[in-house]
Amino acid sequence: MSLTKQIISGDRRALAQALTLIENDDHSSQHILTDVYRHTGCAHLIGITGIPGVGKSTLINSLAKLMRKSGDKLGLLAIDPSSQFSQGAILGDRIRMKDLLGDEGIFIRSMASRGVLGGLSSTTAAAVDLLDAAGFDRVIVETVGVGQSEVDIASNAQTSIVVLCPGLGDSIQAAKSGILEIADIIVINKSDYPEVNLTKSYLREMIDIGSAAQTSGSETQNIIDDINEKLDTDSSIWEVPIITTVATTGEGIGDLFEQLLAHYEHIKSTGEIIRRRHSRLRAIFESQLRKQLYTKLSQMLSEDYCLRQLEVIMERETDPYTAATNCIKHFETNYIGDED
């Protein structure tokens, strides 16, 4: 039986093996992804992101237990930028998720990005498709950090949850990093800490300002409007809920799960889910275009050729921009010769 068939039939070992191939950017991974693609599109894709130390792992542990009680099969990807320091920290996370071990209805995997091309965002998208094809009802992607890569990854989810702590500093930083813009649900965890009401009202204000800006005819909004028109969807507004939780005691996790289900219903009933699928697939398609094109170029240009270019750049006889243009001309001249 092929690896793809094994994955679709629910073989966990085959799934783990395929994830490793994707993580290592193995040459066989495109073949697997092509094969599983038509089995995707059933799972609810959930992104959970937030600034460090807010208790994401504990929160996910509680949320996952609730999801399992309702009978959902659950795939969980923890996205981990490659780091030689991180082994201990990941072990710590897995300890915080110990309640989930040994449950056949749940699959947990930490993903590092070893392949440079396309990066974390592209590796994550591929891994999500595998879990989707393997029949998990909900796929949660957990990201560490609040940088641009996290925004990129989270914007590929159908429902994005941003987790914060009480304290204005962190909320301001989250706003600054652009992470609030992609939130469908905001969680203030550790809400037994002081300042929770202040944080909540600050966030409410930020989100309202954000929504106002979003509907004021920005370029992005115009594109969204265009797509909505084409897809004939109802663009009725989802008001981002702010949920307070104490993940360690389980307080508020029920609310979170409810809102998660409500958001999924909302995007399905308004057709918003089609727009999100469309934009997710477009991102995958474009990232594949870039990757495959660059691979072709790399095959054409030898390492020696690149090193020679760099030498000339280092000597300041040329600059990296002109050198790149010349490289591409060289590529053009020799392109067809290598094709059939």
Next chain:
Amino acid sequence: MSLTKQIISGDRRALAQALTLIENDDHSSQHILTDVYRHTGCAHLIGITGIPGVGKSTLINSLAKLMRKSGDKLGLLAIDPSSQFSQGAILGDRIRMKDLLGDEGIFIRSMASRGVLGGLSSTTAAAVDLLDAAGFDRVIVETVGVGQSEVDIASNAQTSIVVLCPGLGDSIQAAKSGILEIADIIVINKSDYPEVNLTKSYLREMIDIGSAAQTSGSETQNIIDDINEKLDTDSSIWEVPIITTVATTGEGIGDLFEQLLAHYEHIKSTGEIIRRRHSRLRAIFESQLRKQLYTKLSQMLSEDYCLRQLEVIMERETDPYTAATNCIKHFETNYIGDED
């Protein structure tokens, strides 16, 4: 006088104008970058990054005042992922840096990344080159967050400073995000808070483990060794100092400045600076290759063609991976026809 000549002669208005062109990925920006390139290579490139809320702006304010006292001209780039929410936060930062306003020897600029291709990392590299060519002795790049993009940006600096706060949670998260790996100097700010010694000894341990791992023949180390061999440099070790500061009172900022100078001397005397320049230029060169190649592809493939591909993908008649391969074949077939 051309814009480039104005920039090199120290015209601040011309510099600001060129930075805007780069930020907007204007078609003229490659021309400017090509022109200024041979005037670069003099500035000390410093990256300052760290998890949110650690007081980076206040720290940079204090550090910049000290640098100005020693007579250095200073360019400062605050890298800001595009966000409609962030205006207020940036204003807050500028208030924390109010001591620096009105000083002709300092140039402050917030950069957002509007161009998608190459992203923040590529925009930042270009902006740094402009400030370098404009004659600033030190160029500081401040990044928000601890994600992969921040690691990418920071790894392009000659001296990377990572700022943390007392508290183990944050340090673990920083380790997890891979940001410690790129640190040349670590700062524990707000060191009047408790837990500072615990944090310090934890970080010391993490860094020592990291160095041990680095010298144990990893693939990256092999590449570094190769380059070192080729460049005939001395790879004598820099022991990452951990400096405690209270940015609000200025405590420890003198130590930080001293270590910054010591590190710059170290990389110059060991030849490490050549390796860093080489790897920075290689990153710029490769990112330009990708960008220019993708631009060519985009010019070839019409928006209609792409939308048709996406329709077929949405209908699951094909998958994004195969569609990309077909697109590139289509590109190949039509490529030469458009060239002279």
